[in-house]
Amino acid sequence: xxMSRFNIVSLVFGIAFLYLPILIVMIYSFNASKLVTVWGGFxxxxxxxxxxxxPLMDAAFVSLRVALASALGATIIGTMAALALxxxxxxxxxxxxxxxxxxxxxxxxxxxxxxxxxxxxxLDWDRGFWxxxxxxxxxxxxxxxxxxxxxxxxxxxxxxxxxxxxxxxPLSAFMRVxxxxxxxxxxxxCLLAFTLSLDDLxxxxxxxxxxxxxxxxxxxxxxxxxxxxxxxxxxTVLIVSVTLIVIVVAWLTRRxxxx
Amino acid sequence: xxxxxxxxxxxxxxxxFFLVPLTIVVRLAFSESAQARPPYRPAFAWAEGWxxxxxxxxxxxxxxxxxxxxxxxxxxxxxxxxxxxxxGTALVLLIAYPLAYAIARAPRDRxxxxxxxxxxxxxxxxxxxxxxxxxxxxxxxxxxYALKSFGxxxxxxxxxxxxxxxxxxxxxxxxPFMVLPxxxxxxxxxxxxxxxxxxxxxxRLRAFWRVTFPQTLRGLIVGILLVxxxxxxxxxxxxxxxxxxxxxxxxxxxSEFFGNRxxxxxxxxxxxxxxxxxxxxVILRMLEDRRETA
Numbered sequence: 001x002x003m004s005r006f007n008i009v010s011l012v013f014g015i016a017f018l019y020l021p022i023l024i025v026m027i028y029s030f031n032a033s034k035l036v037t038v039w040g041g042f043x044x045x046x047x048x049x050x051x052x053x054x055p056l057m058d059a060a061f062v063s064l065r066v067a068l069a070s071a072l073g074a075t076i077i078g079t080m081a082a083l084a085l086x087x088x089x090x091x092x093x094x095x096x097x098x099x100x101x102x103x104x105x106x107x108x109x110x111x112x113x114x115x116x117x118x119x120x121x122x123l124d125w126d127r128g129f130w131x132x133x134x135x136x137x138x139x140x141x142x143x144x145x146x147x148x149x150x151x152x153x154x155x156x157x158x159x160x161x162x163x164x165x166x167x168x169x170p171l172s173a174f175m176r177v178x179x180x181x182x183x184x185x186x187x188x189x190c191l192l193a194f195t196l197s198l199d200d201l202x203x204x205x206x207x208x209x210x211x212x213x214x215x216x217x218x219x220x221x222x223x224x225x226x227x228x229x230x231x232x233x234x235x236t237v238l239i240v241s242v243t244l245i246v247i248v249v250a251w252l253t254r255r256x257x258x259x
Numbered sequence: 260x261x262x263x264x265x266x267x268x269x270x271x272x273x274x275x276f277f278l279v280p281l282t283i284v285v286r287l288a289f290s291e292s293a294q295a296r297p298p299y300r301p302a303f304a305w306a307e308g309w310x311x312x313x314x315x316x317x318x319x320x321x322x323x324x325x326x327x328x329x330x331x332x333x334x335x336x337x338x339x340x341x342x343x344x345x346x347g348t349a350l351v352l353l354i355a356y357p358l359a360y361a362i363a364r365a366p367r368d369r370x371x372x373x374x375x376x377x378x379x380x381x382x383x384x385x386x387x388x389x390x391x392x393x394x395x396x397x398x399x400x401x402x403x404y405a406l407k408s409f410g411x412x413x414x415x416x417x418x419x420x421x422x423x424x425x426x427x428x429x430x431x432x433x434x435p436f437m438v439l440p441x442x443x444x445x446x447x448x449x450x451x452x453x454x455x456x457x458x459x460x461x462x463r464l465r466a467f468w469r470v471t472f473p474q475t476l477r478g479l480i481v482g483i484l485l486v487x488x489x490x491x492x493x494x495x496x497x498x499x500x501x502x503x504x505x506x507x508x509x510x511x512x513x514s515e516f517f518g519n520r521x522x523x524x525x526x527x528x529x530x531x532x533x534x535x536x537x538x539x540x541v542i543l544r545m546l547e548d549r550r551e552t553a
Contacts (some may be wrong), residue, residue, distance in 0.1 A: 007364055010357030011373065017354060018380045018434065021391035024401065028394065036394050037404040081269035091266055100273040106540060108492025110509045111529050114516065115280035118526070122283055138276035141269075199384045202494055206516075216386050223386070223499060227394045235387040246382045250375065 022239060029232035036227050046233035056234065059218035062129065063198055066214060070136035071194035077137070078144025078193070079186055085145075086152040104142040112139050113206030120207060127209030135207040136197040143196060144189035151185030184252045191249050195242055287526035288323055323527035333528065336506040337535070343422060343497075343507060344490035347429025351437045351486050352479075354430060359441035363448070374442060381435040389428055389499050396424050396500070420502035428496040433489065437482035444478030445471075480546060484539045492532055508532055 029047070033040025050056060081101050088094070104112060116135045120127055155178070163173035201216040208217065215238075222231055327333045362373045380388065395401050398415040406412045418424060448471065456466035490496075494509035501507070508528060516525040 004364075006357070007361035010361040011365070014354055014358035014361075014434075014438075015373075015376055017431070018377065021395055021431070022380060022383065022388065024394060025387065025391045036397070037399060037401055077269050077272050080265050081273070084263070084266040084269055088263070088266060091263075093270065097266075097270055097273065100277045101269075104277060106488055106536070108489060108494075108509060108532065108536070110492055110494050110512055111284075111533065114512070114525060114529055115284045116276065118283040118287060118522075119276070119280040134276070141272070145269075195382060199386070201386055216384070219390075220386060220495075223390050223393070227390070227397070231390065235384070235390065238387060239383045242383050243379065246379055 025232050026236045026239065029229060029236045031229055031232075034229060046229040047237075049230055050233050050237070053230070055213075056215070056218055059213045059215045062212055063215035066129065066133050066136060066204075067194045067197040070133045070140060070197045071190050073133075073137040074140040074144050074193040075186060075190040078141040078189060079148050079182075081141065081145040082148035082152055085149060101142055101145050104139050105146060107139075109139075109200070109202035110206075113203040116203065117206040127207060128212040131207045131209065132204050132212060132214065135203050136193075136200060139200075139203060140193035140196050143192050144186075147189040147192065148182060148185050151182050155181060187252055188249050191245055195245055198238075198242070284526045284529055287523050288530045289321070290523045290526075291322060323523050326524070327527060327531065332506070333508075333511065333531075336508045336511040337531070339506045340491055340493075340508040341535075343425050344429065344487050344493070346422075347426045347433070347490050348437075348483055348486045350426055350430040351433055352483070355434055355437035355441060355482065356479075358434075359438045359445055362438075362442055363445035364450075370446075374439075377438050378435050385432060386495060388432060389495055392424070392428055392431065392500060393419070396427070419500065422501070422505065424500040425497050425505060425507070428500045429486070429490045429493065432496065433486040436485040436489075440478040440481040440485065441475060442478075444475045448474055477546065481543065484543050488536055488539055491536065 028036065030042050030044065031039055032043035032045065081097075084091075085094075085098060085101070091097075113135070116131075116138060117127075120131050125131060159181070160173050160177050163177045164170065168176065199216065200214075201220050204214045204217055205220075208214065215234075219231060219234060222228065358377070362370055362377070365373055393400070396419040397403070398417075398419060400419065402418060403412070403415040406416065452474075453466050453470050456470045457463065461469065492509045493507060494513050497505045497507040497510045498513070501510075508531075512525050512528045512532070515521045515528065
């Protein structure tokens, strides 16, 4: 099928609109000059500056730990929630369960952040690393559940039934038949939770305390002061790492589809 | 009935981290702010129990909501949020529809690649994507610089720190949310219908408008809601791209909370936002139900 000229223009325009701004940030991270519009030659000095910027590196480390811990927790609870919803057609409060699980997907971050902070205040918990982690778990659980639920919906239950008929215990049938089949979705959900946590500014700002500053919080503080090559360099590092994660996810799900 | 941990654990989790916090927001919205830590006087104390709560409910502090009506700031913020979110959604639509259409009409083996290209930027940091536009839009930024060096303008265009910048920011951040549902409906279309219209003498545009477009309405509505709803409560976009005087409800909430430390007011605004968001979500739900029964 040949594409019309209009369609080609739309494609080129749309893709350029999406990529040019990010590409410019990446290109200017190698700019020797501090100015936004002046190209002063190629330089990697800003990347070296990043490594020497202790507050930024500390924040990156906090973000990584939060993302890792919250993604693991969210994956476990989100997978359980998706299983509960798909496997058990009737239980008391199933409607409420589904509501509580999927509303956070569309709730503005600022509301999630505010409400979770108020919870931590009411419980009188010290705010810091663990409150951010719990808050991130709270909002990413829904995303994991959403992805795993979609996979479970396509899954033919007769495989597990066959295993049961052949004498497997419910646990063994699940672990040896169903779990391997939904594993790519669980992994994709886990990585999504990880990147969402890594990226979050608003919820972390509400739920963090002294001593726990995440990378987006640190970057945001600097961005408000203006565009600097150092932020460009930090952004480039983040963009490249997240893109690599996405490629892994795409590869995981693709391999699964071909299998 | 046997209690199953696979249900019970996520249920308790969701109750603690979704339902309870939401209840606290509602409770706080009816409280008065105070010079204390935490900075509010609760309307209901947990220990009092239902009878006392019922008694108190009659003399609730509606002060926050009254203030909201009197102080034009909040109403203005709400209206301007809705206006900006709607304009942003319109711009998204203008870019996303031709894009989704072109992807749907691309050769089959290219479609997945093209769609992936559209989705990948959505995975990179939201904050960075907004930040990228600061460098482009500022008076001394790249767009003004380019226009000036080509001699097209003498003075920099006001692209940054205003409503235009916010609308561009919304369009940029939420584009994939519109492309995906549109593509999903366009992909399933039977193109022979449009060809039949062409054969019967309709112009290309007319065939599209009368035959193809009406069939994509559902994807269109889903896309509009997916963009409009999060854009309405947006904080980062107005804060980084809009000027200091831009009013958006998310930003006002943020400054009530962090700046004025008026937590009850922030909670009341949150409730208002939630009620507003419920409307489009109920519409979406009704559409989904209709599709399931159809």
